[in-house]
Amino acid sequence: MSPRPRVYLLSPKAYPPEVIAVAFAKTSRSPEPFDAIAAELNADQSRRFHEKWVVGYGHASVAEHAVLHIAVEGVSRLAMEALEAPRLASYTEKSTRYQRWQDDDFVTPPELVGHPAEARYRATIRHLVRTYQQAWEPLRAAIARRHPRREGESEARWDRRVRSRFADVARFLLPAAAVANVGITINARALAHALRQWLAHPLAEVRAVAQRIKDVALTETPTLVRYAEPNAYRAYLQEDFALRAGAVAAAERFPPTAxxxxxxxxxxxxxxxxxxxxxxxxxxxxxxxxxxxxxxxxxxxxxxxxxxxxxxxxxxxxxxxxxxxxxxxxxxxxxxxxxxxxxxxxxxxxxALGVDLGYAVPRLMREVGLEDAYRAALDMAAATYDHLARTLGPAVAAYVVPNAYNxxxxxxxxxxxxxxxxxxxxxxxxxxxxxxxxxxxxxxxxxxxxxxxxxxxxxxxxxxxxxxxxxxxxxxxxxxxxx
Ligand SMILES: Cc1cc2nc3c(=O)[nH]c(=O)nc-3n(C[C@H](O)[C@H](O)[C@H](O)COP(=O)(O)OP(=O)(O)OC[C@H]3O[C@@H](n4cnc5c(N)ncnc54)[C@H](O)[C@@H]3O)c2cc1C
Structure with a gap:
């Protein structure tokens, strides 16, 4: 008689992530069922297993069975690009369509705090945010005129129907310094790999968030992310190839082909x-x-x-x-x-995000009479970008670049x-x-x-x-x- 299949969860409510990973890994040598293996394990045995097999012998795929859900809040959209670069992870973040940014929802990067350019940076961000906020109602009103509420349609339903038409235009003014929240689901192997990149990132904000992520991950996966240290090779490539690429004459790049x-x-x-x-x-x-x-x-x-x-x-x-x-x-x-x-x-x-490929002008911005204000805000952002790029480098200067830039x-x-x-x-x-x-x-x-x-x-x-x-x-x- 063939054995009856059993299908069940090794629930994270019952076992810590590192124990689950070991329980799965041990099926390689043990004929015991998974729940029996898990019941025999404790955190210390799991740590020793991971030290020996995952860290020591490089049986790294075992760490994929330890999964973390990491909540990250108040990080700039520029830093978010680095956090969302790993492909073997899942993300959901704040939407520019369904949320509206307020005066304080912007990051001043650590490199700029106390720097002579800080006041100029803040003034530019403030100006972009004000222009974004001031555009919201005129854009919304223009859309309301074109797409009025239907008979019997609730305000909320109408808003859902038309919101994209104005929020999608206002968002062109939001700079990369705008903060966002993101939920990340990632396994410990992918996280350890990501931490090595993040901890060596050119932006101090990314490095600081990476350290926080490592700290919280250590509470659930104390062994599997412990040895994630900054990846010096990536940092070297970043610098060396920027120099090499700079020496290559590129073809005319403006206007760019989409x-x-x-x-x-x-x-x-x-x-x-x-x-x-x-x-x-x-x-x-x-x-x-x-x-x-x-x-x-x-x-x-x-x-x-x-x-x-x-x-x-x-x-x-x-x-x-x-x-x-x-x-x-x-x-x-x-x-x-x-x-x-x-x-x-x-x-x-x-x-890298910069200003040399120019910016887009949404037609609706022109139609509501805001084109001059829009262009002035984007010109100001470009001038501040140039100043920051000269004084602090292009990586930090990118914080001030709005969504409109190519x-x-x-x-x-x-x-x-x-x-x-x-x-x-x-x-x-x-x-x-x-x-x-x-x-x-x-x-x-x-x-x-x-x-x-x-x-x-x-x-x-x-x-x-x-x-x-x-x-x-x-x-x-x-x-x-x-x-
Ligand atoms: C209408 C709409 C609204 C959105 N709103 C938001 C929002 O508010 N906030 C937000 O953060 N994002 C939002 N997104 C982005 C969306 O969540 C996806 O991240 C994005 O569209 C990438 O799509 P994808 O995951 O299907 O594709 P890809 O990453 O290109 O992957 C291709 C396909 O591979 C498979 N795949 C890839 N990775 C995995 C995985 N880890 N697990 C299982 N299958 C996988 C899936 O079948 C997937 O469709 C929105 C997207 C749309 C279209």
Whole structure:
């Protein structure tokens, strides 16, 4: 008789995270059930196990079974970029759409406290925040006129329906110093890796928050994160490659191209379709490559339709799409980048936040008569950025840069993630800044992979339509500050 399956939880209410990790790890050598193993363990035995196996012999995956939920509050959105960089973790944070920033919701970074530039920095942040706050009601009123409350519609329901239309515009003025809260769920292995990067980060705020995170993590996982020390190699790379890159003459970078498909697998469709067949067959992959490469365009379209055309609304595209990769040189406003960075199933290499790629002007800002005030605030931010970059370096200067400024990011992703990103972020409820990027990517993908991308589900609008509808300008060079 075959044994009856047992399925149960090793609950964190019953066992500390490090004990759970050891209970799972011991199944490798012990025939005992997990709960019996866990019942025999205590914190001290678990510590010794982790010291020997995880730390000593490098059986590091054991630490993935110890999971922490870390609440982080009052951290700048600039520091948040570092905290959210690890891909093997989950995050949820304060939304610029559903919350409104108040006068004191901004960080003065430790590097600036007591520095001669502190007063100028604070004045600039204050000015940006005031402009953001002053814009809120006129933007809201303009949207209310265009989208009045329906009969019987409650204030709350109407607000939910239209809020994105004005909050998404006001947010362009929020600087990277704006504070946010984030909930992080992360396993101890990923956390130890992240701590090494965070503790060596160029920003003092990130290093200080990292130390706090390490301190609180030590109370639950005393062994698994104990040896996380600053990663000197990362710090070296940061400095050395900034110097090397500075010596390379780059092509003219203004005005920036929003969506450039820098590289794609020319035989991507063949690879994907061949992999889809090979995964369900017995022969070698190359045989199916040869078969698909020999198909007519029509037969290839039919095969792609069979693969993707029957996908239900909640079905992810199949893994075979991971066989083709694309590399993108993207320029988007910082608000869009802040959302883009949350996509973990791709490689992202963002350039530092600065002001040299210019700023976007949302059309609604012009329509409500606030364009001059908006531009003046952004010009002031750029002048303060330049001053801070000269005196304290570009990393600290980035705190003063608002969401309106453009940011370049190199992104590398397979077609499965491209499907996910483009479909999610081109949807009508997404912010127009990121929709524009997603739609631009959809257009390029369709040009190079017509059979597969015929099944990409995107709204019937183009990036150019969206830009015309929502932006008065996409990349304006900052002028001299007048405020
Ligand atoms: C309408 C909308 C509102 C949003 N509001 C907020 C908000 O208020 N606050 C906020 O913080 N974020 C918000 N987000 C961001 C959102 O929570 C995601 O972080 C972001 O969209 C990235 O999407 P993803 O996790 O699906 O994709 P990716 O990270 O690109 O991953 C691709 C896919 O891989 C899988 N995957 C990746 N990592 C994991 C994992 N760790 N566990 C399980 N599966 C995984 C999932 O299937 C996922 O869809 C919002 C997004 C949308 C679209």
């Amino acid at each position: 969506v450039h498909l820098a590289h794609y697998d020319a035989d991507g469709e063949v690879r994907v379709l061949a992999a889809a067949l090979a995964a369900r067959a017995r022969g070698p992959y190359t045989a199916y490559v040869q078969h698909v490469a020999g198909l007519s365009a029509e037969a290839r379209r039919d095969l792609a339709a069979a693969l993707l055309g029957t996908r239900g609304p909640h079905d992810a595209p199949p893994r075979a799409l991971e066989m083709a990769v694309t590399t993108w040189d993207l320029v988007m406003d910082q608000g869009a980048y802040y959302e883009f960075k949350r996509h973990r199933m791709m490689t992202q290499l963002p350039q 940011r370049r990011v190199l992104a590398h992703m397979n077609l499965r993630e491209a499907f996910h990103f483009v479909e999610l972020r081109s949807a009508a409820n997404a912010h127009f800044s990121i929709r524009r990027i997603a739609l631009g990517m959809a257009e390029r993908l369709r040009a190079v992979y017509p059979a597969l991308m015929a099944h990409l589900r995107v709204p019937a609008t183009t990036a150019a339509d969206l830009e015309a509808a929502h932006f008065a300008a996409l990349a304006e060079r900052p002028g001299p500050a007048s405020t």
